[in-house]
Amino acid sequence: MLAQVVVDVPTRQTNQPYTYAIPEELRQYVVVGMRVVVPFGQGARKVQGFVVGLLTTDLNGFDGELKAISQILDLYPIVNAELLKLSDWLANWTFSFRISILQAMLPNVMRAKYTRYLQLVDEVDDEILYGIFHGQERIIFDENTLTATSLAQLAKLRRNKQVVVTYEVTSKAKVKTESGIQTSLSFEQLEDIKLGLRANAKQQNKLLSYLQTLEPGEVVSQHQLRDRLALSNAVINTAVRQGWASKQPIEIYRQPSKTIVQPDQPKVLHSQQAKALQKIKAASGTPTTFLLEGVTGSGKTEVYLQAIDYELQHGKTALMLVPEISLTPQMMHRVKKRFGTKVAVLHSGLSAGERFDEWRRIERREATVVIGARSAIFAPLENIGIIIMDEEHEASYKQDENPRYHARDVAKWRSAYYNAPLILGSATPSLESRARAQKGVYQLLMLTERINQQALPEVKLIDLRQKIMHAKEQSVADELLVAIKERMAQHEQSVLLLNRRGFSSFVMCRDCGLVVQCPNCDIGLTLHMDTKTLKCHYCGHEEAIPTQCPNCRSKAIKYYGTGTQKVEIELQKLLPTARVIRMDLDTTSKKGAHEKLLKAFGNHEADILLGTQMIAKGLDFPDVTLVGVLNADTGLGIPDFRASERTFQLLTQVAGRAGRADKPGTVFIQTYNPTHYAIKMAQAHDYEKFYRYEMQIRHLAKYAPYYFTIKIQASHADERTAALMMTKIGQWLRQRLTAEVTILGPTPRSIARIKNRFYYQIILKYQNVPIVEQVMQELQLIAQANSRNGMQLIIDREPLNFM
Numbered sequence: 001m002l003a004q005v006v007v008d009v010p011t012r013q014t015n016q017p018y019t020y021a022i023p024e025e026l027r028q029y030v031v032v033g034m035r036v037v038v039p040f041g042q043g044a045r046k047v048q049g050f051v052v053g054l055l056t057t058d059l060n061g062f063d064g065e066l067k068a069i070s071q072i073l074d075l076y077p078i079v080n081a082e083l084l085k086l087s088d089w090l091a092n093w094t095f096s097f098r099i100s101i102l103q104a105m106l107p108n109v110m111r112a113k114y115t116r117y118l119q120l121v122d123e124v125d126d127e128i129l130y131g132i133f134h135g136q137e138r139i140i141f142d143e144n145t146l147t148a149t150s151l152a153q154l155a156k157l158r159r160n161k162q163v164v165v166t167y168e169v170t171s172k173a174k175v176k177t178e179s180g181i182q183t184s185l186s187f188e189q190l191e192d193i194k195l196g197l198r199a200n201a202k203q204q205n206k207l208l209s210y211l212q213t214l215e216p217g218e219v220v221s222q223h224q225l226r227d228r229l230a231l232s233n234a235v236i237n238t239a240v241r242q243g244w245a246s247k248q249p250i251e252i253y254r255q256p257s258k259t260i261v262q263p264d265q266p267k268v269l270h271s272q273q274a275k276a277l278q279k280i281k282a283a284s285g286t287p288t289t290f291l292l293e294g295v296t297g298s299g300k301t302e303v304y305l306q307a308i309d310y311e312l313q314h315g316k317t318a319l320m321l322v323p324e325i326s327l328t329p330q331m332m333h334r335v336k337k338r339f340g341t342k343v344a345v346l347h348s349g350l351s352a353g354e355r356f357d358e359w360r361r362i363e364r365r366e367a368t369v370v371i372g373a374r375s376a377i378f379a380p381l382e383n384i385g386i387i388i389m390d391e392e393h394e395a396s397y398k399q400d401e402n403p404r405y406h407a408r409d410v411a412k413w414r415s416a417y418y419n420a421p422l423i424l425g426s427a428t429p430s431l432e433s434r435a436r437a438q439k440g441v442y443q444l445l446m447l448t449e450r451i452n453q454q455a456l457p458e459v460k461l462i463d464l465r466q467k468i469m470h471a472k473e474q475s476v477a478d479e480l481l482v483a484i485k486e487r488m489a490q491h492e493q494s495v496l497l498l499n500r501r502g503f504s505s506f507v508m509c510r511d512c513g514l515v516v517q518c519p520n521c522d523i524g525l526t527l528h529m530d531t532k533t534l535k536c537h538y539c540g541h542e543e544a545i546p547t548q549c550p551n552c553r554s555k556a557i558k559y560y561g562t563g564t565q566k567v568e569i570e571l572q573k574l575l576p577t578a579r580v581i582r583m584d585l586d587t588t589s590k591k592g593a594h595e596k597l598l599k600a601f602g603n604h605e606a607d608i609l610l611g612t613q614m615i616a617k618g619l620d621f622p623d624v625t626l627v628g629v630l631n632a633d634t635g636l637g638i639p640d641f642r643a644s645e646r647t648f649q650l651l652t653q654v655a656g657r658a659g660r661a662d663k664p665g666t667v668f669i670q671t672y673n674p675t676h677y678a679i680k681m682a683q684a685h686d687y688e689k690f691y692r693y694e695m696q697i698r699h700l701a702k703y704a705p706y707y708f709t710i711k712i713q714a715s716h717a718d719e720r721t722a723a724l725m726m727t728k729i730g731q732w733l734r735q736r737l738t739a740e741v742t743i744l745g746p747t748p749r750s751i752a753r754i755k756n757r758f759y760y761q762i763i764l765k766y767q768n769v770p771i772v773e774q775v776m777q778e779l780q781l782i783a784q785a786n787s788r789n790g791m792q793l794i795i796d797r798e799p800l801n802f803m
């Protein structure tokens with residue numbers, strides 16, 4: 001028997017698996033989906049790989065010439081058949097290597113270097129206990145020291161759940177345990193010991209009686225035992241010393257969120273919700289994609305929850321994606337309230353250990369509902385009955401680094417694999433999705449009304465062009481201040497958004513105009529008042545704010561830009577009694593900070609929630625009746641064809657935070673472009689009109705959704721080399737591709753230098769040209785060959801970022 005192995009060799013990547021012989025002693029255990037160690041290349045260095053196939057053909061002697069698998073890293077497949085198949089497809093789709101997809105599918109812990117342990121969780125024969133475990137409960141798992149027979153026995157023990165494999169990475173991601181107590185003595189033996197006790201040894205007697213009630217192999221937690229029997233640790237330790245009981249670690253899960261959630265009940269749906277749910281239920285068991293287009297506050301979440309419930313009742317599992325869950329703790333709570341301990345949560349705010357624990361709960365089928373951000377789309381759920389993507393238009397669903405996949409594409413694949421409906425939900429769908437619904441590829445479900453027939457908030461524009469005349473350095477206009485005061489008087493709350501996209505605070509010399517630049521990147525440094533430093537948001541470079549201009553020695557250094565901190569100070573001056581909660585990168589960098597701040601706001605501990613984009617979506621606070629956008633335009637100037645779409649989406653989303661319960665809401669938008677269509681149509685809450693208008697523009701400019709795009713970027717430490725390489729690639733592409741493919745560039749990208757590497761890019765636009773796929777695969781191999789010369793090539797299918 002031979003194994004096909006995808007190996008992890010950065011400079012020699014290929015999607016072609018290599019064939020390895022399986023040594024006699026491993027023959028029974030090597031299965032598809034397992035990680036193995038194999039010799040690779042001339043030096044036969046040991047590398048990690050995934051078994052992706054087994055060949056039963058016996059090559060009669062030929063396999064003697066093949067290199068053989070050196071060891072196995074798992075006792076069972078850690079990537080199941082479905083995910084293996086998905087990795088194959090996704091590697092081709094994203095023009096990346098299969099190994100990088102396989103690794104993206106696993107929690108970090110399993111990617112890193114770790115020590116594996118074998119841990120007994122049940123009683124075993126002495127032969128195994130002493131032969132393999134040397135009388136201990138836990139040993140380091142090292143195949144090289146184990147015989148084939150031992151491996152066979154271990155595999156069997158694992159199947160019988162008597163032994164588990166645990167992983168430890170540099171202290172962080174270990175299986176968390178607490179101390180447990182068990183006894184290996186029989187009832188009678190314990191009875192004999194009790195008889196031998198001194199009459200006043202009451203505590204020990206109590207403990208021994210308790211031990212007599214345990215099933216063979218049963219482990220009880222030491223702290224529970226202590227509490228229940230009111231024993232001291234000393235009594236327990238004595239019993240252990242005497243050999244009456246032994247200590248045994250018990251595996252426990254870390255709890256990502258300690259907040260206790262009160263369970264809730266499904267709500268009675270209003271008629272539009274009920275109609276949508278009914279269509280979704282009717283599609284159960286089919287790979288139908290729905291676009292649920294529902295205005296803000298129309299109750300999309302309730303539809304998701306009831307659709308999930310329906311599938312759970314039919315014995316299926318459910319997968320729900322949210323843009324970045326640490327930003328939307330409210331959504332997580334709603335799901336947990338409804339489904340309790342069935343829910344596993346996966347997102348970047350968890351520690352590596354917590355993530356690993358949640359992942360194992362899914363893998364062991366203890367969790368049947370998974371909610372998480374982008375990479376949760378790879379959750380090892382089986383038997384999926386429904387997949388939901390909330391805020392499907394969000395750019396964070398696309399991974400901006402290798403492998404550059406979009407969670408929506410993966411969701412569609414898994415939906416097809418499991419015959420499970422996929423629901424894409426948004427108040428402002430991406431143009432791509434809305435266009436597919438128009439064509440009938442997706443089923444369109446509309447929720448046009450808010451809960452309780454509440455009207456969408458009235459939106460007023462404040463024209464900043466006229467305000468400039470006053471030249472007051474004030475970031476909150478007087479009208480908006482008045483409105484905030486009114487809300488405060490009525491004990492209502494306000495949300496203020498400072499749009500940070502394409503915008504940053506910086507320092508400039510007033511005498512010579514110098515803006516302090518990053519030494520490694522072609523971009524100005526951003527001012528951070530809390531640390532009194534200038535930071536580069538691309539490479540992390542940080543330096544003190546200069547007191548003197550590095551160019552002309554002038555001391556006239558001025559701070560520019562409206563940061564959230566500056567607005568906060570301004571608000572304190574203008575509205576001294578207002579209580580403000582500020583949410584931005586600085587105030588939320590600590591773990592759990594988002595949740596805490598939002599909870600405080602929900603408890604009315606503040607009148608104003610001031611923040612960046614992170615407060616724009618998902619929040620559902622009944623007493624918020626006023627929303628102010630301080631700068632609507634900063635995102636419009638970005639050189640990206642989606643600039644208008646993003647601006648429209650952001651404004652609509654944030655406006656939607658106002659007036660969601662029984663009180664009507666009002667929105668103020670401060671803008672320099674009050675006549676821009678994205679702003680006008682957001683003011684009118686008219687997504688459909690925006691969609692039609694923007695589609696015409698996309699059509700004329702040949703962009704998505706009419707055309708597919710691929711971004712190709714090459715970077716090199718030497719600018720000339722980068723330019724030269726890209727020119728060659730451009731020429732090669734023009735030869736290989738027909739005139740139906742538009743090839744733009746090469747041009748330096750808009751930030752040409754990042755981390756001291758120079759970037760050049762080419763954009764391809766095309767409609768239906770099958771050869772593009774093949775040419776990109778070839779280019780990927782060319783890039784591979786060139787990586788030795790220090791060139792890095794990125795192929796990005798449907799890029800969401802053109803900077």
Ligand SMILES: Nc1ncnc2c1ncn2[C@@H]1O[C@H](COP(=O)(O)OP(=O)(O)OP(=O)(O)O)[C@@H](O)[C@H]1O
Pocket residue numbers: 267268269270273294295296297298299300301302426427451617618619620656660
């Ligand atoms: N059928 C219903 N009956 C009563 N209340 C409901 C019903 N459906 C939803 N709600 C409540 O209405 C509010 C708004 O619903 P929800 O947050 O689900 O809207 P949404 O469409 O997801 O909004 P957004 O896109 O703005 O985040 C919530 O507080 C929710 O609990």
Ligand SMILES: [Zn+2]
Pocket residue numbers: 509510511512513514549550551552553554
């Ligand atoms: Zn100067």
Ligand SMILES: [Zn+2]
Pocket residue numbers: 518519520521536537538539540541755
């Ligand atoms: Zn930098």
